Amino acid sequence: MIVDQLILPLLMVLVTLSVGAYIVAVLDRLMAGAFGAPRGGNVWLAPLTRGAWLLTQHANATEAPDWRAWRLAPALYLALAAIGLAVMPWSASLVATDLVTSVVLWGSVEALATVVIFLHGWSANALLTLIGGYRYVALGLSYILISMFVLIGVALPAESLQFTQVVASQEGLWNVLRQPLGLPLFLIVGLGMTFWGPLDLADSTDLAGGTASEVSGPPRLVWDIARAAMLVAFSGVATTAFLGGWLGPWLPGPLWVIVKMLAVLSVLLLLGRWLPRLAPERCVTLMWVVLLPLSFLALVWAGAVALWE
Amino acid sequence: MAVNWLRKFASRSAATVFPVLGRQGEAALHRLALTPGIELVDSPRHASVLLVAGEIPADRFEPLRRVHDQLPHPFAVLWFRSEPWPHLEDVTRIDALDALPEALIAAHRELLLGRRDSASRILPDEPPNPWEGLGDFGQGGEGMMGGVPYGRPMAMNMMDDVRDGLTLDSLSFRLGPFYPGLPPGMAAEITLQGDLVQMWSTQLAPYPRALDPVFFAARERPVPIAELELARAHHHLRRLFSALRLAGLEGASLSALRLARELSPGSRLDGLRRRLVRSGFFRLSSLAGGALEAEQARQLGGPAARAAGLDDDLRSQDDGYRRLGFAPVTQSAGDTRARWQQLLAEIEQSLQLARRAERDKACTERMDSIETPRGPWLEQLPQDGSSLLDELMPGLEWGDALATVASLDVAAAERSLGEAPA
């Protein structure tokens, strides 16, 4: 029983986490190469050697940091990503924890991420990290709201807050077609939550790395892995909520999930390399004035479609 | 055993380099950005090799010591065209640009394999000031607020706040002279309120920027316009590189640099321009703000002035240029976005002029007035304009502020110290 309920799910999540983070690193390097970064070295080996380098580097200290929070924040962010991957179903029966309120749990992962990112910036007791942390908090609330409205939209036709039910409800028609606004909005939130590419305002170059600008060595490795894993978790949830999860002809369910996740990841990483970083002010306006009303609209649309069906 | 294996594996990673730029050290930066196996990082915490490129003036020794000590163990220090400090052990000095990338990669590798000892700290590991407790519990002031723990005022505003009733954190700090987001060598005292610059006072002016020797030659004899215009485009493209990197467009920034490296009269800017427009650089990025008043624009001169609508360009007084059909391009807004549009337009114009000049074998005719990429050169070279930032920065958001600094060429111009760029 312990093996079934504890060890196997844990193993599953750990494998997804590490393989996923590795794939993100490789894909991102491939994209960077396509966008003109100097090619050299082995793309498949580079993330691993970089990880090894960070493991051999010392974790530095700043003046009077909040040690506990500073060291815990990357680990907690990784744990949040792991929770996201744990509630994501690979097939009707293959899911690490099939909580009946998994959609809400994912919402709380997003909310807790705000706390963790702020802590990471705040606890280093340094200037640029602090600004990065504040920036994220200022934006984080809008990300959470948009994502929750969109996810309530997919819970409506499923009449359940459970991701397995959400997938089951897409048997006839995937939510990406049933609720056309949902997926784009959710992906934008994903870029924001992992502060990737155009929405990288917390760890940005104009802050010399933002919340991560003062960390080195193993904690930095954990932070990088956590960001990549969160992106994987996002693509997993997007696959589940909008792209019909394990549904699809010919291939077995889990394979379909992998294919769809890879597709979502590629789109996200492509956007990340293609677009410049948004101005924070513009980003706030975009979130509250454009995307939040759109997410209302998506919800109303979802409700109307659910009634009509 | 396992550790050895890990280190061996780690030694194959890219060399992470934090560049500390001295006078005219940028050439190293531009070379390294395009070298595979080298990653330039923005924070000393992320680096394994500290590269001191170019001569560091004595008034920047103290900050250099502090940056030096911020690199996490193990780390190496390389001095490029710069005199290493005598009290350091184990220093490496490189003077040839071509040997630099390999030296950096080798230093990184040897460090990880244990063949090279990590550089040791220079400063003692202690707070810069003692704890100055006053209150009952050792705190600085009344209640739990105020005071100067470790000689540093707490991030709070004891003055009357004109902005709002809340004592929202005014954060005063000093940035530079080695912060990668500022022009090399520049340092400023900044007060931020939230994300907004409340006060900016430039403490150290940026190093003078090297001008291509052809501009100096043009003061002495007629030179081919094609050569002059290519040098101009080269100068502008390299500024575009740092700005695009700051904006998070790494790929585009590198293609600007590549274009600069392989510049010829046949080069086209269309690809880069299309790429920038399609990525939404002009619409999404932090480009609002930093508008120059007419007086400020005149004072600064050059492309920044033309972006603000002034059509001052010494080239229009030169008959050689006039025969090529030269007329200055201008923008009207004068803000950061206009400056980048102006710069792209000027690069395009320079390339066009270079093509025509090469065909006609045109040469300059006036020697007493030269339009350098930095601005007009009549009696003296363009002078430092960094004090302008003190007026321009307050009221801008942090991202806009840095983008504005990147778009303004405020450094003075000077003669190149070493060899001419290829």
Added chain:
Amino acid sequence: MTLATLLLLAAALIGIGLYGALSQQSFVMLMMGLELMLNGVMLAAVAFWAYSGAGAPAGQLLTIIVMAVMAIEMTMGFALVVAVFRGKQADTTESLSGLKH
């Protein structure tokens, strides 16, 4: 995990919260005391729902209402604090004597 242990835990949380609410001088810390008390209340409500309410949905409902009350308490509290702070530059209970008379 029995009803008694759960209620003891709730009592401990309420006790700590009471201490905080009474002892802290700053408004925000005072609000934290209140929130900790409400935390205990919510736990007790869920414990009763699970062990002596036979799963009547009203038990869960009570908890949801307490959560809403917490949100309201916080927003109202902060609005008051901001108003007071702007008016008097005060953020501690002592400095507010206006409410006494």
Added chain:
Amino acid sequence: MTESMNHGIGVDIAFVLLAALAVISGWRVFRTDSMVRASFFLLVSFIAVGAIMILLAAEYLGVAMFFMMAVEMTVMALFMVMFMMNPAGLNPMNMVHQERIAIGAGIAGFVVLGAMALFAAFPERPLPTGLDPVRSLGLEMLGDSMLIFESAGIVLLATMIGVVVLSSHRGRYGAAAEGSMPPGLAPGGDPAGKSEEDEEAGGGHEHHHH
């Protein structure tokens, strides 16, 4: 998830750990030197209680607790920093009054409530098997108790309006009635920050004062 009710030893261990976490972090809230730390300790206490709720099969409530409290505590931490009461813990923080009375009241509260918990007889009516707590909660909320929730919604709306009125009467940039303009960075200076027209028109020199 209903098997957690006829709980095994694992649930008991988890409960003891979570209970200890909830109490210790709740106590640390009032014993730490920094307000940001205090609010995050409170968050940890809430999360522990939320996890206990999940152990009790109240899955929706437990998860909602994480969700609500994460946002609430972030806002709380931000407000602390805004009022600048020692956010980083650089100065020791001890701002208490009537501490003896408070300790006494706290202990008395615990003893009275604890005694009630131990000695009062509560009916033993555990969750019926086959109950779907989330579904029953949803049906209750949107069925019989719809009226309560509609009124709660209106109360929330009224609160929001009240908050806006309270805090914006004298807004961030001066009295709301006088047309709130961002003040200058120096007394009497030009408004800082840009108005939308300046940005869009791209007209550098003319400012649109209202």
